[in-house]
Amino acid sequence: MDLETVKDRAGPRAFSPKHDLPEEYRKAATRMIQFHANSEIMGAYLERPFIRQAPSLDRKLAFSAKVQDEIGHGQLLYRAAESLGIKTRDEMLDELANGEGKFLNCFHYPMESWTETPMIGFFVDGAAMRRQATLKKVSWEPYAHAMDKICFEEGFHVKHGEDILRELATGSRKEQEMLQEAFDEWWPRIIQFFGPTDDKSTHHDFSSEVGLKLMSNDELRSAFLTAYVPKAKKYGLEIPDEPRIEKRDDGTYKVVEDDLDWDEFFTIAKNNSAGSKEQIGKRHDTQEAVEWVRSVLDENERTTTGTAPQAAD
Numbered sequence: 001m002d003l004e005t006v007k008d009r010a011g012p013r014a015f016s017p018k019h020d021l022p023e024e025y026r027k028a029a030t031r032m033i034q035f036h037a038n039s040e041i042m043g044a045y046l047e048r049p050f051i052r053q054a055p056s057l058d059r060k061l062a063f064s065a066k067v068q069d070e071i072g073h074g075q076l077l078y079r080a081a082e083s084l085g086i087k088t089r090d091e092m093l094d095e096l097a098n099g100e101g102k103f104l105n106c107f108h109y110p111m112e113s114w115t116e117t118p119m120i121g122f123f124v125d126g127a128a129m130r131r132q133a134t135l136k137k138v139s140w141e142p143y144a145h146a147m148d149k150i151c152f153e154e155g156f157h158v159k160h161g162e163d164i165l166r167e168l169a170t171g172s173r174k175e176q177e178m179l180q181e182a183f184d185e186w187w188p189r190i191i192q193f194f195g196p197t198d199d200k201s202t203h204h205d206f207s208s209e210v211g212l213k214l215m216s217n218d219e220l221r222s223a224f225l226t227a228y229v230p231k232a233k234k235y236g237l238e239i240p241d242e243p244r245i246e247k248r249d250d251g252t253y254k255v256v257e258d259d260l261d262w263d264e265f266f267t268i269a270k271n272n273s274a275g276s277k278e279q280i281g282k283r284h285d286t287q288e289a290v291e292w293v294r295s296v297l298d299e300n301e302r303t304t305t306g307t308a309p310q311a312a313d
């Protein structure tokens with residue numbers, strides 16, 4: 001199939017591994033799904049140490065289930081990316097550990113306190129739900145299919161994140177202050193979740209032409225703000241003065257894009273910030289520590305089926 005035919009036929013779940021698709025499409029879809037998979041893993045790594053800090057047994061169980069879900073999302077997505085025939089799952093995991101793999105800007109910053117957990121569990125996952133709901137109609141069927149399960153679980157994450165937020169927002173004065181501090185720090189990153197405004201986004205046009213992107217960054221950001229500014233206020237959080245958030249006549253919200261630090265965003269996007277190096281370093285060390293498990297499994301596969309996992313041509 002040539003690129004023009006792909007553009008003509010692009011629609012919800014239009015393409016699957018049975019189609020002969022041009023490399024340009026397969027590479028663009030791989031880049032997008034790999035980024036998504038990496039982000040699931042790196043978000044989980046950031047949250048994982050806080051399982052120990054959960055304030056009750058029930059909270060610990062729910063939080064640990066949430067972290068496991070995120071790792072599962074990552075694995076599901078590597079499989080969906082692998083089905084495009086460009087990279088294997090192992091190659092993508094290696095790229096993540098060696099600093100070549102890109103992931104969401106929010107997950108490059110260190111997380112220090114339990115009061116920060118709803119920043120991911122409620123706001124970032126809430127932002128993710130905005131985008132992911134649209135991805136159920138993406139043109140690469142294995143990706144859309146993975147989103148059915150992922151969105152179902154993300155719905156639980158957002159409810160759980162909101163419950164932690166509510167608990168802290170109605171807790172002691174100290175907890176309320178810490179929650180506001182966490183919000184002040186995370187708010188600009190959360191707004192940057194959707195990436196740069198469309199005229200600065202390098203991949204926007206092609207991805208929308210071939211059905212990989214269904215809503216623009218600005219549309220998604222505005223939809224998120226319109227839903228979440230009132231929710232933040234409901235829990236007593238004050239919206240910081242910067243970046244400025246403006247209400248349009250139709251009741252929707254938009255951010256003044258120039259108030260956001262896009263230089264920092266692009267430094268992070270290239271894995272070049274101090275935080276990026278620290279988070280990637282942790283991932284690298286973990287991957288190395290469990291390398292023996294991977295070799296045992298590979299060896300087992302080789303001896304039982306006569307084949308070892310192969311890299312794609």
Ligand SMILES: [Fe+2]
Nearest residue numbers: 040069070073
């Ligand atoms: Fe997830």
Ligand SMILES: [Fe+2]
Nearest residue numbers: 070125154157
């Ligand atoms: Fe999640």
